[in-house]
Amino acid sequence: RGAKHILVIPGDGIGPEVTTWGKAVLEQIGKDFGHEFTFDEALMGHVAIEATGNPLPDETLAKAKASDAILFGAVGHAKYDNDPSAKVRPEQGLLKIRKELGLYANLRPIMLFDELLEASSLKPEILKGTDILFFRELTGDVYFGEKKRSEDRNTASDLMIYSRYEVERIAIKAYEAARVRGKKLCSVDKANVLETSRLWREVVQEIAKNYPDVETEHMFIDNAAMQLVKNPKKFDVVLTANLFGDILTDEASQIAGSMGMLASASIGDGTGFFEPIHGSAHDIAGQDKANPLASMLSVALMLEIGFGLKEEAKKVTDAIDKALKDGYRTGDIADSKTDKSKILGTKAMGQKVLEYLS
Amino acid sequence: RGAKHILVIPGDGIGPEVTTWGKAVLEQIGKDFGHEFTFDEALMGHVAIEATGNPLPDETLAKAKASDAILFGAVGHAKYDNDPSAKVRPEQGLLKIRKELGLYANLRPIMLFDELLEASSLKPEILKGTDILFFRELTGDVYFGEKKRSEDRNTASDLMIYSRYEVERIAIKAYEAARVRGKKLCSVDKANVLETSRLWREVVQEIAKNYPDVETEHMFIDNAAMQLVKNPKKFDVVLTANLFGDILTDEASQIAGSMGMLASASIGDGTGFFEPIHGSAHDIAGQDKANPLASMLSVALMLEIGFGLKEEAKKVTDAIDKALKDGYRTGDIADSKTDKSKILGTKAMGQKVLEYLS
Ligand SMILES: CC(C)[C@H](C(=O)O)[C@@H](O)C(=O)O
Ligand SMILES: CC(C)[C@H](C(=O)O)[C@@H](O)C(=O)O
Numbered sequence: 001r002g003a004k005h006i007l008v009i010p011g012d013g014i015g016p017e018v019t020t021w022g023k024a025v026l027e028q029i030g031k032d033f034g035h036e037f038t039f040d041e042a043l044m045g046h047v048a049i050e051a052t053g054n055p056l057p058d059e060t061l062a063k064a065k066a067s068d069a070i071l072f073g074a075v076g077h078a079k080y081d082n083d084p085s086a087k088v089r090p091e092q093g094l095l096k097i098r099k100e101l102g103l104y105a106n107l108r109p110i111m112l113f114d115e116l117l118e119a120s121s122l123k124p125e126i127l128k129g130t131d132i133l134f135f136r137e138l139t140g141d142v143y144f145g146e147k148k149r150s151e152d153r154n155t156a157s158d159l160m161i162y163s164r165y166e167v168e169r170i171a172i173k174a175y176e177a178a179r180v181r182g183k184k185l186c187s188v189d190k191a192n193v194l195e196t197s198r199l200w201r202e203v204v205q206e207i208a209k210n211y212p213d214v215e216t217e218h219m220f221i222d223n224a225a226m227q228l229v230k231n232p233k234k235f236d237v238v239l240t241a242n243l244f245g246d247i248l249t250d251e252a253s254q255i256a257g258s259m260g261m262l263a264s265a266s267i268g269d270g271t272g273f274f275e276p277i278h279g280s281a282h283d284i285a286g287q288d289k290a291n292p293l294a295s296m297l298s299v300a301l302m303l304e305i306g307f308g309l310k311e312e313a314k315k316v317t318d319a320i321d322k323a324l325k326d327g328y329r330t331g332d333i334a335d336s337k338t339d340k341s342k343i344l345g346t347k348a349m350g351q352k353v354l355e356y357l358s
Numbered sequence: 359r360g361a362k363h364i365l366v367i368p369g370d371g372i373g374p375e376v377t378t379w380g381k382a383v384l385e386q387i388g389k390d391f392g393h394e395f396t397f398d399e400a401l402m403g404h405v406a407i408e409a410t411g412n413p414l415p416d417e418t419l420a421k422a423k424a425s426d427a428i429l430f431g432a433v434g435h436a437k438y439d440n441d442p443s444a445k446v447r448p449e450q451g452l453l454k455i456r457k458e459l460g461l462y463a464n465l466r467p468i469m470l471f472d473e474l475l476e477a478s479s480l481k482p483e484i485l486k487g488t489d490i491l492f493f494r495e496l497t498g499d500v501y502f503g504e505k506k507r508s509e510d511r512n513t514a515s516d517l518m519i520y521s522r523y524e525v526e527r528i529a530i531k532a533y534e535a536a537r538v539r540g541k542k543l544c545s546v547d548k549a550n551v552l553e554t555s556r557l558w559r560e561v562v563q564e565i566a567k568n569y570p571d572v573e574t575e576h577m578f579i580d581n582a583a584m585q586l587v588k589n590p591k592k593f594d595v596v597l598t599a600n601l602f603g604d605i606l607t608d609e610a611s612q613i614a615g616s617m618g619m620l621a622s623a624s625i626g627d628g629t630g631f632f633e634p635i636h637g638s639a640h641d642i643a644g645q646d647k648a649n650p651l652a653s654m655l656s657v658a659l660m661l662e663i664g665f666g667l668k669e670e671a672k673k674v675t676d677a678i679d680k681a682l683k684d685g686y687r688t689g690d691i692a693d694s695k696t697d698k699s700k701i702l703g704t705k706a707m708g709q710k711v712l713e714y715l716s
Contacts, residue, residue: 076550082576084549084556084563091550121484121588142500142518147553154522156557160500161515190601191442192434192449195505198442199514205442218440222608229587229612230479243548247605250580254587 003036004307007067009060012046012090013280014290015073021350022071022295028357029303029312040067044097045075045090045280055093061100064271069306071298072275078282099139102268105170106136107177107305108249108277109263110232110256115324119333120257122229130232132252133181135174136245138266140166141196143242162196162241167203173267174239175211182236186217188224188244200241221248228252253277260291260332263298265305272306274298288345291330293320296353319356328352361394362665365425367418370404370448371638372648373431379708380429380653386715387661387670398425402455403433403448403638413451419458422629427664429656430633436640448638457497460626463528464494465535465663466607466635467621468590468614473682477691478615480587488590490610491539493532494603496624498524499554501600520554520599525561531625532597533569540594544575546582546602558599579606586610611635618649618690621656623663630664632656646703649688651678654711677714686710 008023010016023039030037042060049055055075064070075090097103110132117124145159171187178185187204189197201218208216219227221244227234228248232255240248253262259278266273276294284290296316304313327342334343344352366381368374381397388395400418407413413433422428433448455461468490475482503517529545536543545562547555559576566574577585579602585592586606590613598606611620617636624631634652642648654674662671685700692701702710 081550081578082559082563084559089550095551121481122479123481126479143551145515149553149557153557155519156553157503157517157519158552158554159515160518161513164512190604192439192447193453193501194516195507195514196516199507199511201440201442205440220439222604225583225605225609226612226617229609244605246548246580247583247602251583251587251609254584259584 003038004068005038005040005066007063007070008039008041009044009070009072010041011044011073011075011280012077013074013282013285015075015280017285017288017290017346018276018292018295019071019073021292021346021353022299024350024354025296025299025316025357026071028354029315032315032358033312035309044093046077048093049088049090053088055088055090056096061097064097064101067271069302070271070273071295071302072273073295074276074278074280076280095143097273098266099144101271101273102139103266103273104137104139104166104268105173105266106134106138106245107265107267107301108134108136110134110252112256113258113261113321113324116258116261116333118335118337120255122232122255122257127232127255127257130256131182132232132235133177133237134245134249134252135170135177135237135239136249137166137170137240137242139268141242160194160196160243162199164199164203167200168207171204171207171239174237175207175214178214178237179211183213184215184217184236186219186224186235186238188219188221188238188240188248190221191218192220196241204239224248225251228255249277258333260330261293261297263294263301265301267305272302274302274306288347289331290346291332292346292350293330293353296320296350315357319353322356323349323352361396362426363396363398363424365421365428366397366399367402367428367430368399369402369431369433369638370435371432371640371643373433373638375643375646375648375704376634376650376653377429377431379650379704379711380657382708382712383654383657383674383715384429386712387673390673390716391670393667402451404435406451407446407448411446413446413448414454419455422455422459425629427660428629428631429653429660430631431653432634432636432638434638453501455631456624457502459629459631460497461624461631462495462497462524462626463531463624464492464496464603465623465625465659466492466494466611468492468610470614471616471619471679471682474616474619474691476693476695478613480590480613480615485590485613485615488614489540490590490593491535491595492603492607492610493528493535493595493597494607495524495528495598495600499600518552518554518601520557522557522561525558526565529562529565529597532595533565533572536572536595537569541571542573542575542594544577544582544593544596546577546579546596546598546606548579549576550578554599562597582606583609586613607635616691618688619651619655621652621659623659625663630660632660632664646705647689648704649690650704650708651688651711654678654708673715677711680714681707681710
């Protein structure tokens with residue numbers, strides 16, 4: 001087995017604090033299992049704009065393309081959010097790297113840690129047993145279609161657009177996953193209104209024919225947003241477009257009650273990109289408050305999906321599970337029943353998981 | 359006070375069963391308060407396609423324009439949903455009447471009936487105190503922008519488009535409502551990605567200046583879908599575009615745990631359009647199972663928003679409240695604690711509310 005080269009892109013806000021612990025997990029696993037992991041670091045987002053004027057500097061992109069996997073933190077800064085006329089934005093870095101690396105499939109497993117059932121706003125009996133794997137398309141849709149503003153600035157548009165091959169390639173990935181999971185796939189669209197959704201549904205119906213062992217359901221996005229709250233257990237693999245996926249996966253992560261615990265993998269035909277679901281959370285940045293577990297779980301996804309190292313991945317999730325079972329919590333996942341002495345900061349929680357790991 | 363002419367459009371599935379009871383409420387209120395309400399009926403949706411080939415026959419549109427208010431049921435049929443190539447669809451009738459009547463603002467109050475707190479999948483303590491009024495834009499966005507399919511049928515697009523005046527007019531309505539409610543307005547967009555959202559945010563920021571007494575917040579749609587589950591109480595007035603509103607309002611209705619209890623008002627500069635939030639529910643149509651309360655609550659919205667008859671509207675919601683307090687439920691809102699003898703069908707529940715009304 002050759003060395004694996006990992007690019008760490010900490011990004012903005014709490015990004016650097018949490019990726020530190022993701023990287024530490026990789027180092028530990030490398031040592032324990034005798035894998036050679038090498039590391040480099042690069043800028044993206046607000047920090048990259050500050051340093052170079054560009055949210056995705058050429059150097060970062062070149063390093064990304066040359067790496068075997070990317071461990072990413074978060075990008076974003078409130079300063080741009082409330083300035084609709086800002087031309088350069090941290091998020092552009094993220095969108096561009098997705099496109100440039102061809103990361104067309106974003107996988108988001110919504111796993112429940114039994115210990116955290118109580119942290120959700122949903123009733124435990126509604127939640128228990130939920131295990132969803134989202135496939136969100138990531139390089140098409142209204143995210144990348146042409147954007148226009150009229151000369152008088154009074155009219156704005158974004159083109160929502162999909163081509164057959166874009167739907168096909170992610171649908172195939174989703175069906176392959178469904179086949180080895182619960183054998184159910186729910187494709188979410190708005191085919192009663194949108195032409196892109198009608199193409200989406202046509203293509204999914206075609207691909208479905210090759211997977212007779214998988215039960216296919218088509219659901220409208222408004223209904224899906226509802227069903228996810230009503231009965232999350234009923235979903236297995238959910239396949240959807242970029243914009244709908246953005247909305248549904250965030251909703252689902254809250255349902256799981258543990259935003260700080262969820263990770264995602266963006267894959268395509270080359271280098272994979274692994275990141276927590278949470279954002280840059282500037283309000284708690286630098287205060288040793290951020291939950292490092294999602295970054296550590298991103299590493300578990302990197303090991304499993306990126307490098308095919310299942311045993312190593314399981315080692316990581318087991319260590320996290322143990323820390324939770326023993327009652328350790330960061331502030332975001334603590335509740336009234338948590339032993340106060342077991343509420344840890346970023347560093348102490350990171351350290352704790354490393355201990356369980358070795 | 360002159361006579362009010364009401365057009366009833368029952369539509370598909372359970373539409374006819376439930377609008378019957380909405381109309382009965384209007385008749386009763388008319389009698390009790392000495393208002394002259396006159397009625398007519400017209401076709402829309404699947405039933406209209408079957409009868410005339412057109413989901414919105416000219417005759418229906420003409421009657422709609424000539425009426426003072428419209429009481430609508432639902433449209434839709436599974437037969438079209440799974441045929442992405444169908445050219446004529448029931449929903450086209452609904453979209454066309456919205457556009458033709460200039461119904462640019464869809465108001466959806468998410469009210470909780472204390473008796474139904476337990477029906478939600480959310481924990482009662484998360485839910486209690488929730489009182490949200492959505493303003494969903496209804497005649498613009500990707501719903502009405504140009505739709506295209508390439509000649510080889512392999513590429514499809516929908517244009518997401520907004521003009522300044524479209525945002526202004528609904529923003530003003532939403533701020534006016536916020537001013538006399540909780541004085542908080544949350545505008546939901548995706549301004550970190552979409553040009554239409556950046557225009558949306560610019561315009562809302564401008565309008566906000568005229569309402570210094572209202573606290574304005576801007577939130578990204580993915581975050582909003584999450585916050586709505588996490589802490590629905592924090593919202594007062596929510597203002598958003600057509601597509602985002604479609605998704606968020608359905609999610610919110612499930613949070614309230616009572617899809618069968620929620621109604622919406624679509625208004626513009628002319629005739630108002632009042633309907634339950636639930637759909638055509640063909641699976642239970644004609645079985646005396648549908649919940650008639652949302653149609654009756656649509657009538658309460660018609661009385662209050664359409665005709666300015668607040669006292670009459672309150673009479674209707676009070677009657678429904680009393681029926682619930684006395685333990686009566688339709689199947690969809692019954693739970694394990696419901697006295698089985700008080701689970702009623704459509705007709706018995708409709709009759710019960712009429713009794714409490716007089
Ligand atoms: C930051 C933003 C552009 C991004 C998206 O909308 O894709 C984020 O919300 C995500 O889900 O990764
Ligand atoms: C039936 C459909 C076209 C409609 C919409 O998307 O607007 C419905 O979901 C609604 O919310 O009224």
